[in-house]
Structures are given as structure tokens and as C-alpha cells.
Amino acid sequence: MAVRLMTERKVVPYTGNMATAEALRQINPDVVAAYPITPQTEIMHFFANYVANGLVDTEFMTVESEHSALSAAVGAAAAGARAMTATAGPGLALMWEILGVASGMRLPIVIPVVNRALSAPINIHCDHSDMMGARDQGCIMLFSENAEEQYDNVIQAVRIAEDERVRLPVIIGMDGFIISHSIENVSLLTDDEVKKFVGKQTLTHSLLDIDNPVTHGPIAMADSYMEFKRQQREAMMNAYKVIREAGEEFAELKGKKYEHIETYKTEDAEYILIVMGSAAGTAKYTVDGLREKGEKVGLIKVRTFRPFPYYDVVDVIDASNVKAIGVMDRAETFGGYSGPLFEEVCTSLYTRGKIYPITGIVYGLGGRDCNLNHIEEAFDVVKRKAAGMDVPPVTYLNLRV
């Protein structure tokens, strides 16, 4: 039986990895299967300690690869267990095939991912190319700005994934090293509060229910495969509502509101940056600095990347005084017009009949620094775009020439 460790709320100095492991402990999943990969390894070090010390009831499986880790989680989830895993960069790439299996079988597996660049050249530092590579595998995708958001998002993810209108895997990304290994203030809930919030999983068609035998993961040929894909699209559309509901309920509990997007000083903004992950924190600070100089700048942080909040983004842009928009991607889409986030924002605007000058900015690949000066540079690009000057489809920030 899991031990109650945290009986009152605390603010603690935690890294993103510690916060994630703490969330896992409080969620107390039935099965966790994982394989170590930098910078995710630490999460499982902490969690393995909890298992060894009897602080959780979890069946902890050390497997031979990420492909096996998620496969084990798939089997456990089909058996009716609350199953989780965690990975990073190339580990998520190796899980790629099974991500589609998990979402196609509609198994609510929660997967914290520490965002890491993909090889080659080999690199252990942050960018979003791992999750962007997996974006069409049918998983819900959330991005966290800091360690506390990661903690909060992982707890909410359990509710979102297991909601019967959804039943999809949820990937929660936090920037490798920038969040995962930096110590910040993290406000924790008590064990009982988390236990109550995540609730009990309602089993549907458990493999272990021998009185009602079922088949999971059968073949579906040309006569029915498309129907099941349509069901997945519906589940994603439902997830849009469910993520919001979970966020509202979480706000009642903790007082911090989580929505699909977060806006920062956009109401009267003329120049808007759209960003995901840890760079949002830097960008908010930069916005404050530029505002002091009288510049009307603002920021939209996208928290939910899948399902993409089309309406939320356009509504905010529409309500501002925007002259030009810059979309910051921490991933490349080689040969595409610009990054994946850029494409989503453009589609959102175009389909609502809203045309604004917009430009793509690629930053922070493989952990390349993105500090205040670089965000200011990004705003400069947006200003040039607004002034009708010639701006390339993609501007690389902090690139040696």
C-alpha cells in the first residue's frame, strides 16, 4: 500500500524531472515501463527509488528499449491498468510505431517526454523535433513552460487520457535540461488531493476479465479501418473540451488556470510572437522589457498542440491590434514553408478568413541558447514583416553565419 508522504501543500525547489517523478508517485500508476535515455533517465531514477522504498504500488518494468517500454504499457493498459512510461528524443522516435498502436487501440497511457533533439549529429539537448515527429500518431500533446506546469500537466493528463469521451494517450513535453534539470520553485499538491483528482480508472473491456473475453488490437481491413480512424478524430475533438474541463477543475483545486493557450499582453499588441515550451518564460520577460520602452508587443503560448486550439489562437489574434505575427518553432520542417507550429497557425487564420503578415522563426535547435536578445531579434523580424520589408519564410535565431 502506497505511503502518504505529502500531507500538506508545499513549495519545493525541484527540477522538472523531480517534479515529474513526484507527480508519478502521487498518481501511483499500476504499471510503469521505461528505458533510460538522457535527459529523461533521472525521472526513472527518482521513480525507481520510490518503488524500491515502497512508496508506490507500481509494477515497475525495466525493459530493453523504448519500443518495448510502450509495448509493455500498451499490454498493461489493455489489461485495464493505469499505465505510464517516459522518454526523450530518439527514445520517442523508437516508440513511434507503438504510439499509433496505443492511440489506435484507444489506450489512455500517460507519457511525459523530455524534449530532446533527434540525431544526427547526435545531440542530447532540447528541441521539439521529437514530439513534432510524432505529432500525427494520434496522441494528445501538451507542452509545459516550467517544472510546475509539467507537474500540473502530468496530473491533469491522467484525467484527460482516461475520460471515456477521449481514451487516448497523452504526451506531455518539457524542454530537455532547460526545464528537466533546472531547479525552480514548484508548488505541490498533497497526496490525497492528487489521488482524489485523478480518481479511479474506469475499466472498459479489460483483458483480465475472463468472464467477458475480448480481443484487443485485431485486424481491420479496407472495409472498416477508416471508420476507426474517424472515431479517433472524434476523440481528439472531444479532447479539446475535456482538456478545458480538466483545466477548470484543476484551477478550482490549485488556483492556477490551465487553458489551451496562454496570452501575455496581447490585448493592444501590434507585434505578437507565438511560442511553445520554456521559451515562453523568456519571451514574457522580454515582452515586459520592450513594453517598458513603449513597444506594443505580446505573446501567445500554445500549451495544447494536439488537438490544436484553432479558435483560441485566432480569437486572441483577432482581438489584438496586430500588425504582424511571428511563429517560433523549436523544430524544422525541412522543405516545408516553415515549422509545424507556423503551419498550424497559418491554417487557423486562413480558414477563418483572417490574413495577417506572418513569418516563421526557427530557434533553439539542439539546445541552442534563446535568451532575451534573441527574442528581441525575433520581435525585430516581426516588425520588419509588419513594415512590408522583405523577410525570408524562415529566420534562424542565434545562427552563426
Add this chain to the structure above:
Amino acid sequence: MKGWKNLEIGAVITEPGSSTVYKTGEWRAWRPVFQRENCIDCMICWVFCPDSSIIVEDNKVVAIDYEHCKGCGICAFECPKSKGDNESKKALIMKPEYLFREED
């Protein structure tokens, strides 16, 4: 067949042994046509058929199970009464499936 709103979520099959109602003959592109008058009941087709789709009653071949036959053509290939060009003399003739299906 059920629409996408009525199919079980995640393609879960809740009915045990349901493979017996799966009509795999749907995949067939070529159909073996049986001409009883030319058959000598040697049972070679029955032995070779990989899908047990030759229906035999009282030691006589009576029909083909089109719900499970996938049209591989082994029966017609091995049939000693189906050599040569004269179709009227053959016991098994492979014909394109579209000749028999209105919906295509």
C-alpha cells in the same frame, strides 16, 4: 455493416469466437466455377484447397464455399479434369470475380 459511430471503440472485439462469422471470401479476385457434370470425385481439389472451401457430401464434391474461398486457383490447377482449352469439358474454371458481383 455498422457505421463509425456504432463500431466498438478502438476496434475491440467483444464477442468471443467471432472469426467464424468473418467472410474472408470477400477478398477474392478470381472465382472457381464448378461444373458438376465433368467432376470424377477424385478429391484432389479437396486435398489441395488451403481454405477447406471444397464442399463434399456423401463422398461427392457438391459446391465451393464462396464465403471463404479466396480464389487462389490451386483447385483448378490441380484438377485432372481441367487441363486443356475446352471449357465445357472442365470441372473447375477460374473466372474473374467481377463477372459475378453487381456492386463492382
